[in-house]
Amino acid sequence: MERSPITRRSRGTGRVRIEDVARAAGVSTQTVSRFLRAPAQVGPEASARIAAAILEVGYVPNLVAGSLASNRSRIVAIIVPTLANPVHAQPVQGLSDALRPQGFQVLVGTTDFQAETEAALIHAFIGRRVDGLAVTGGSFAEPSRQLLEAAGTPVVQLWELPEQPFDMTVGLSNAAIGARMAAHFAERGYRSLAVIGHAEASDTRSAGRVTGYCAEAKRLGLADPLVLLPQRPMLIRDATPLLDRLVIQGVEAVFCTSSQLSVVLLLNTRRLGLAIPSDLAIGGIDSDFATLVDPAITAIRVPAYDVGLKAGRLLLRRLAGEPVPERRIDTGFTFIQRGST
Amino acid sequence: MERSPITRRSRGTGRVRIEDVARAAGVSTQTVSRFLRAPAQVGPEASARIAAAILEVGYVPNLVAGSLASNRSRIVAIIVPTLANPVHAQPVQGLSDALRPQGFQVLVGTTDFQAETEAALIHAFIGRRVDGLAVTGGSFAEPSRQLLEAAGTPVVQLWELPEQPFDMTVGLSNAAIGARMAAHFAERGYRSLAVIGHAEASDTRSAGRVTGYCAEAKRLGLADPLVLLPQRPMLIRDATPLLDRLVIQGVEAVFCTSSQLSVVLLLNTRRLGLAIPSDLAIGGIDSDFATLVDPAITAIRVPAYDVGLKAGRLLLRRLAGEPVPERRIDTGFTFIQRGST
């Protein structure tokens, strides 16, 4: 029960601590802490001395220690499949923009579509005691699901609208996107429809769009659309055989469920001498390039940035203890008719 | 000096702690801690009991407490202008991929090109005691510069090759990019050159390319290139007047310093009836769309992903205490000739 001898090496980091500021300012550490977190509670004289002392000694508060003591990290984590795809990078930007003014930082994890990586990230983020967590998708495989259920922190899901989110969700209906495009085609008088999607099973967004598209076609009394699901992401060399099939089958209008797809397709039609939209109408998902090609592509714009921004605002309300009016937020989407249909 | 009365409310978070695991496994907390960090140092029997106990009580280690105690956060921060632009989102992905296998997480901050935001982010990240910091750019305005100098943690700069980096840098020479394109044009016999850049002063990358391009043209005995610096990011409606100027001035080859620029320009030449490359040769920066247009665009590919990946590896070596052979890493770039020149 003796005090350890003074010879014990200090574990200190050698950095300037709040105590150094307190000493320089002639106040207690507590007053410095308050000055930093709630300046209004500190007298003007003390405030002035503390402000000067902070600059003098070059104090940068240790937020790790603060987080441990307060049990609040002021960090929000977001998990996306990849940042290489702008559609997933944008929500990170939106989240960041929503949170930065409130002093929150963004921890980002990319899964590369691997469920294992996803689970490991969720585990690590919960371990970091993040104040909030944004995850991509509406449904999760087992290890992830359980972790999210017991996260102990607000969770917001992105892009989809599950009936029973873990906590909150910000997304849109991919089925509605597909249906909207099918309805448009029908309205324009196209009778023979097709859709080009994505075979990747993990891409539930594309699957939802295909489903909604076909369902709407059926509802409108059209023949079942031709469904094409290329294995790989669309490359130029894939486009020609795909176009051949569309032409052979007498397809009048095709919906491409990803943004690059429609541009690739349209640029290739020219080489084959197809006239757009008279020989083939093309609808897609909006991107910068949808308006750069000729004709510009009729497209549905998905509000990727807004998904992140609104998720951030939702988290902020929760973290501020305010009630969240609606735990499922439908951002909707924008239909933009252009020359290709 | 009395113990405070037992009535003092506990500040505990109610979460499962390492102590709960230790009790369930019948070992000390230290042994549990070691099991998590250095399993080889723990006996097989104890290991088995601890592993079972962790699952039983559902323990998720509090990494905040661990960080405070060990003075290592296993977090690396990266600051980029925006994630909306893939050229800046890619390095984040690369950094993340390099670090994740080692258990590091990525804290990301976006500046939207605001120096103030940048400084605030650097300050906050240092406060978080990140183990490493990656920042975009070669030179920094005052508050940021000083913070980086005294960061107290490894710093790697991205995209540029300053003579005196704060610590380390991974980048490429934008002047070399410009020079390479000018040399190519000269080699192909184009005599009257132009370059379209970006007026934004903060875009030092574009500026470097323009400078290198003009310098090389001069060195090769060509007339001074026409330098066009549109104020805004390039839109379709900006392209036509720009093209008019090129034609009026008799320009034979133009270098576009950003990736979207060249595509926009090329897609517009068709409307004006210009033949590429005979009426006008176009060189640019590579992107997915450079090969989708007709003719495909001769372009320089900048290794955005690699910049982040190599920065991550550099940081890892430093954090592992290994020597870093070279503090300035030139990633180089790839020149790809296609039909547009």
Next chain:
DNA sequence: TTGAAAGCGCTAACAA
């Protein structure tokens, strides 16, 4: 408005 004491949950240092 200010300060003293205790402790957040973990790991480093030391000892056995």
Next chain:
DNA sequence: TTGTTAGCGCTTTCAA
């Protein structure tokens, strides 16, 4: 290989 002890640098609680 395991355990004991004392912090890491803050913030909370309580008291003045």
